[in-house]
Amino acid sequence: MAIDVEKKRREEVQTVREIIKIYCRGHKHKRNPGDTLCRDCQFMADYALQRLEKCPRMDIKTFCSVCPIHCYGQQEAAKIKEIMRYGGPRMLFVHPLMALRHILIEWRTRHGLRKKEAVVRR
Ligand SMILES: [Zn+2]
Structure with missing residues (x-):
């Protein structure tokens, strides 16, 4: 099955x-007037974006939260976890479709990753 990696990457960037x-x-x-995010959150958004752009596993993994490679620094990982814990559930109300897609893909990954990993890993 062909996977549109770039589409997935774009969607993940958007969700994050x-x-x-x-x-x-x-x-x-x-926040400064006209800015969508405060400075700290903008930093995290840029950081997450950079990680996603460099992610070599976009085709097999779906979301960073279920990825076995932890490419985030320790501090950044703790911060993004906090952000996800807060914002994740609230996505259901603000962007129900985006949130549902995320949950569905994450669930599928959790239940299918192990088998696929074994094949892909060298
Ligand atoms: Zn902020």
């Missing part, structure tokens, strides 16, 4: 950005 936005607004971070 939305979740960080929800987190930033929910915590009433101080």
Whole structure:
């Protein structure tokens, strides 16, 4: 089955950005007028984006949360986890379709990854 890697990458980038936005607004971070995110959250968004752009496993993994390679630094990993815990469930209300797709793909990955990994890993 052919997988549109770039489409998946774009979708993941979009999802991550939305979740960080929800987190930033929910915590009433101080933003400069016209900015979508505060400086800290913008940093995390850029960081996540960079990781995604360099991700070599886009074709087999779906979301960073279920990826066995932890390419995030320790601090960044803790921060993004906090953001996801806050923003993830709230996505259901703000972007129900995007959230449902995320949940579905994540569930499928968790239940199918092990088998696929064994084949792909050298
Ligand atoms: Zn923020």
